[in-house]
Amino acid sequence: MKRVRQLIDEAAKRVRKLIDEAVSSAGVGHASDHVPLLRWVASYEKRVKKLAVRVDEFLQGLVDEKRAQREKGNTMIDHLLSLQETQPDYYTDVTIKGLIADTIFAGNVTVTRTLEWAMLNLLNHPKVLKKAKIEIDTKIELDQLIDEPDATNLPYLQCVISEIFRLSPAAPLPPRRATYDCLVGGYNIQRGTTVFANVWAIHRDPNIGEEPEKFKQERFEKKGEDKKLITLGMGRRACPGSGLAQRVLRLALGSMIQCSEWERIGEEYVDTTEATTMLPTTPLLAMCRARPIVHKILSA
Numbered sequence: 001m002k003r004v005r006q007l008i009d010e011a012a013k014r015v016r017k018l019i020d021e022a023v024s025s026a027g028v029g030h031a032s033d034h035v036p037l038l039r040w041v042a043s044y045e046k047r048v049k050k051l052a053v054r055v056d057e058f059l060q061g062l063v064d065e066k067r068a069q070r071e072k073g074n075t076m077i078d079h080l081l082s083l084q085e086t087q088p089d090y091y092t093d094v095t096i097k098g099l100i101a102d103t104i105f106a107g108n109v110t111v112t113r114t115l116e117w118a119m120l121n122l123l124n125h126p127k128v129l130k131k132a133k134i135e136i137d138t139k140i141e142l143d144q145l146i147d148e149p150d151a152t153n154l155p156y157l158q159c160v161i162s163e164i165f166r167l168s169p170a171a172p173l174p175p176r177r178a179t180y181d182c183l184v185g186g187y188n189i190q191r192g193t194t195v196f197a198n199v200w201a202i203h204r205d206p207n208i209g210e211e212p213e214k215f216k217q218e219r220f221e222k223k224g225e226d227k228k229l230i231t232l233g234m235g236r237r238a239c240p241g242s243g244l245a246q247r248v249l250r251l252a253l254g255s256m257i258q259c260s261e262w263e264r265i266g267e268e269y270v271d272t273t274e275a276t277t278m279l280p281t282t283p284l285l286a287m288c289r290a291r292p293i294v295h296k297i298l299s300a
């Protein structure tokens with residue numbers, strides 16, 4: 001049993017490392033994407049190609065493992081492999097791997113990073129944390145763990161998440177390529193140009209909301225305020241995982257608040273400045289103590 005657990009831990013570590021590498025190589029890309037001459041001197045392209053081979057091997061391993069299993073399960077890969085049986089020309093292994101990669105890479109770090117920013121801000125705002133806890137304790141039975149349907153009925157928690165979406169959008173500079181010559185804000189954009197929407201700056205525009213630099217979840221108590229958020233993109237290429245992201249965040253943050261008491265490790269406020277691509281400069285470090293509900297559920 002110990003050996004199995006060890007093997008699972010090792011595999012989890014390998015996957016985490018691979019995801020970290022892939023995400024840090026993606027971000028907003030590399031200078032050589034915009035200045036092609038740099039490709040001659042930078043090792044970025046070579047490194048990314050090598051990484052792509054490792055990612056592909058990992059994804060093919062997942063597909064092959066599922067294919068070899070006699071009994072069909074209920075995972076995304078099981079369903080895609082069933083579709084492959086009836087529509088083999090469309091659901092090729094390449095398409096299936098692409099869909100898994102999208103889900104893992106687009107849906108993983110975005111959610112975990114948003115959660116990290118939520119905790120960092122809540123540690124600096126213990127009154128807000130307390131109110132969120134009271135909301136959960138009053139709306140959910142005292143011996144019940146928060147579940148998905150409960151999480152949709154927590155407006156205060158939703159305001160906290162919206163404020164984190166505003167201040168710390170996990171994809172702060174989504175890129176687009178102009179498909180035809182156009183004029184944007186008075187600038188001529190040539191076909192083929194890559195443009196970035198600066199979501200981070202738009203959310204902090206003082207013309208859009210008061211005291212934009214401050215964490216003030218109450219701004220979202222005003223009806224329609226969340227319509228100003230573009231954290232999950234806009235239009236036809238907006239995030240297809242937005243519903244899932246919202247549900248996972250409500251459930252994960254709600255569970256963390258319901259199950260544990262959280263405090264800063266000292267008197268000092270935690271650092272909420274950003275390093276690159278929305279990474280906190282200082283990693284989340286907090287004191288955490290299990291609340292009675294955890295003991296009750298574990299001993300039941």
Ligand code: HEM
Pocket residue numbers: 102103104106107108110111114169170171174175231232233234235236237238239240241242244245
């Ligand atoms: C806090 C969580 C998330 C944030 C902030 C976020 C944000 C975004 C943004 C800004 C885009 C680009 C939209 C555009 O270009 O206008 C995007 C695209 C995408 N997201 Fe998310 N996302 C999140 C979670 C997820 C999840 C959970 C999934 C799936 C499991 C997902 C899957 C995707 C995919 C596949 C695309 C590419 C869509 C396309 O190219 O058409 N995202 N996301």
